[in-house]
Amino acid sequence: MYFVAGELWRIFAPFVPRNVLQRRFCSSSLAAEGTIFALSSGQGRCGVAVIRVSGPDSAHALRTLTGRTRDLLTPRVAHLCSIRHPRSHELLDRGLVLWFPGPHSFTGEDSAEFHVHGGPAVISGVLQALGSLAGLRPAEAGEFTRRAFHAGKLDLTEVEGLGDLIHAETEAQRRQALRQMAGDLGRLYSNWSQQLKTCLAHAEAFIDFGEDELIEDGLLNQVDSTVSQLRVEIQKHLHDNRRGEMLRSGVQLVLAGATNAGKSSLLNIICQRPAAIVSPVAGTTRDVVETHVDIGGFPVVLSDTAGLRDTEDIVEREGVRRARLTVENADLTLVIIDSALLPPDPHAAPDFLRDHLRNTLSADKDLAAAQNCLMVLNKSDLLTREQVSSICRVLNQTPRLPSACFLSCLTGHGLEEFLTLLRSKVTSLCGDPLVGSPSLTQARHRTHLEKAVKALGQYQQYREVDLALAAEGLRLGLTSLGRITGRVDPEEILDVIFRDFCIGK
Ligand SMILES: Nc1nc2c(ncn2[C@@H]2O[C@H](COP(=O)(O)OP(=O)(O)OP(=O)(O)O)[C@@H](O)[C@H]2O)c(=O)[nH]1
Ligand SMILES: [K+]
Numbered sequence: 001m002y003f004v005a006g007e008l009w010r011i012f013a014p015f016v017p018r019n020v021l022q023r024r025f026c027s028s029s030l031a032a033e034g035t036i037f038a039l040s041s042g043q044g045r046c047g048v049a050v051i052r053v054s055g056p057d058s059a060h061a062l063r064t065l066t067g068r069t070r071d072l073l074t075p076r077v078a079h080l081c082s083i084r085h086p087r088s089h090e091l092l093d094r095g096l097v098l099w100f101p102g103p104h105s106f107t108g109e110d111s112a113e114f115h116v117h118g119g120p121a122v123i124s125g126v127l128q129a130l131g132s133l134a135g136l137r138p139a140e141a142g143e144f145t146r147r148a149f150h151a152g153k154l155d156l157t158e159v160e161g162l163g164d165l166i167h168a169e170t171e172a173q174r175r176q177a178l179r180q181m182a183g184d185l186g187r188l189y190s191n192w193s194q195q196l197k198t199c200l201a202h203a204e205a206f207i208d209f210g211e212d213e214l215i216e217d218g219l220l221n222q223v224d225s226t227v228s229q230l231r232v233e234i235q236k237h238l239h240d241n242r243r244g245e246m247l248r249s250g251v252q253l254v255l256a257g258a259t260n261a262g263k264s265s266l267l268n269i270i271c272q273r274p275a276a277i278v279s280p281v282a283g284t285t286r287d288v289v290e291t292h293v294d295i296g297g298f299p300v301v302l303s304d305t306a307g308l309r310d311t312e313d314i315v316e317r318e319g320v321r322r323a324r325l326t327v328e329n330a331d332l333t334l335v336i337i338d339s340a341l342l343p344p345d346p347h348a349a350p351d352f353l354r355d356h357l358r359n360t361l362s363a364d365k366d367l368a369a370a371q372n373c374l375m376v377l378n379k380s381d382l383l384t385r386e387q388v389s390s391i392c393r394v395l396n397q398t399p400r401l402p403s404a405c406f407l408s409c410l411t412g413h414g415l416e417e418f419l420t421l422l423r424s425k426v427t428s429l430c431g432d433p434l435v436g437s438p439s440l441t442q443a444r445h446r447t448h449l450e451k452a453v454k455a456l457g458q459y460q461q462y463r464e465v466d467l468a469l470a471a472e473g474l475r476l477g478l479t480s481l482g483r484i485t486g487r488v489d490p491e492e493i494l495d496v497i498f499r500d501f502c503i504g505k
């Protein structure tokens with residue numbers, strides 16, 4: 001229903017009559033009217049395929065293909081019907097047919113669904129039959145959802161949630177998308193809009209009727225406090241460490257460290273396939289090797305990088321440059337260290353690790369601030385059990401050092417503990433998408449929210465000097481918030497004015 005229509009069209013185009021083809025390719029812009037149809041289930045052979053129809057001629061399409069008039073079909077109930085070609089009357093399939101009279105449908109229009117057997121010949125037969133009816137045309141990509149938006153069934157954040165749900169690959173992504181599709185994020189933004197709308201209405205009323213005793217004292221003070229409170233709230237929502245966006249597009253997790261520390265070995269263990277070359281030759285990895293993995297239900301983009309060292313080799317030098325760049329942009333860095341290189345005195349370990357971190361993360365990064373980092377002391381099989389435990393004891397008593405764990409990629413020893421630590425780190429980065437207020441999920445939202453904060457700042461800046469200019473800030477803020485949900489309506493401000501004041505009686 002959402003993205004398949006365009007691609008499938010190319011496959012089924014040969015089966016569709018010429019007049020329909022012309023209608024499709026000659027219409028340069030998306031015609032909002034007409035009745036549209038499309039295969040809504042995925043591509044390929046399958047048990048059941050769903051073909052959706054939406055628009056004023058849906059009932060006509062149902063009657064022509066099934067012989068059932070709308071009165072014979074109970075709304076939203078599946079009916080087993082013979083589906084025939086309207087001209088040849090040839091039986092195309094027997095399948096389930098559903099009738100969704102508007103406005104109680106996904107698009108808000110009269111709609112119908114044909115659940116047919118998922119073979120290519122059945123699907124093309126039904127699509128061709130629908131295309132042969134006057135007033136029906138194939139849907140453009142996303143057109144069903146676009147109609148739902150125009151009918152006020154979904155706001156833009158819900159449309160985006162639906163898109164994310166279709167593309168969700170991990171559990172947490174699905175939860176976040178479902179929550180957004182259910183309107184949680186849209187409601188948060190609408191609530192802010194509502195408050196701002198009231199502020200604007202009050203400010204405008206004050207400008208127009210300031211002298212009038214109908215305007216209560218302290219009205220503007222109330223606006224002031226709402227505006228500053230809103231500004232703080234939006235800023236807090238913006239400074240969420242990109243939680244929602246990270247969950248949507250994947251946590252950038254980077255494996256970094258000196259050559260031969262075992263970065264590629266660890267990458268292969270995490271993604272459970274030989275994605276990167278492992279060899280005893282220092283400087284094996286040159287390019288950034290990216291793999292997508294699911295860690296504890298969260299999407300992670302895992303990157304293996306070139307070992308960090310000074311080198312004369314220009315190819316390797318470029319690899320090291322790319323590695324440093326990847327670390328800079330990472331959400332979480334795993335610093336891999338060859339534990340055989342740890343100093344013999346366990347008390348010297350913290351300083352050794354600090355140096356190592358400084359070199360890996362970047363020279364002047366405050367180590368205490370390097371929250372988003374885990375140290376993996378690899379090759380623990382090369383140390384004795386006593387060495388490992390005495391180093392652990394020292395590290396446990398050392399404050400302000402990122403978490404560390406011993407691991408052997410060779411024997412698998414310590415792997416469970418490492419994965420548990422990694423999962424908890426990723427979970428705390430993304431957070432539970434169902435807990436607390438919904439997260440910002442798109443860069444598009446961020447842009448508009450930043451504009452809104454700036455606009456509220458304009459109100460605060462001009463409030464004492466020029467109330468008209470200050471009110472303009474509120475209007476700008478409202479427009480920015482409205483752009484997120486796709487609802488910007490100056491009439492609504494008048495509604496608030498008329499509701500809150502009995503101006504002119
Ligand atoms: N003994 C032991 N050897 C290991 C362990 N992990 C990796 N190695 C070996 O260490 C060598 C280097 O491993 P890689 O995974 O290629 O190391 P790397 O950090 O990716 O190296 P570069 O890409 O060259 O920077 C290989 O010979 C591995 O077999 C381990 O836990 N114990
Ligand atoms: K290597």
Ligand SMILES: [Mg+2]
Nearest residue numbers: 263264284285
């Ligand atoms: Mg490597």
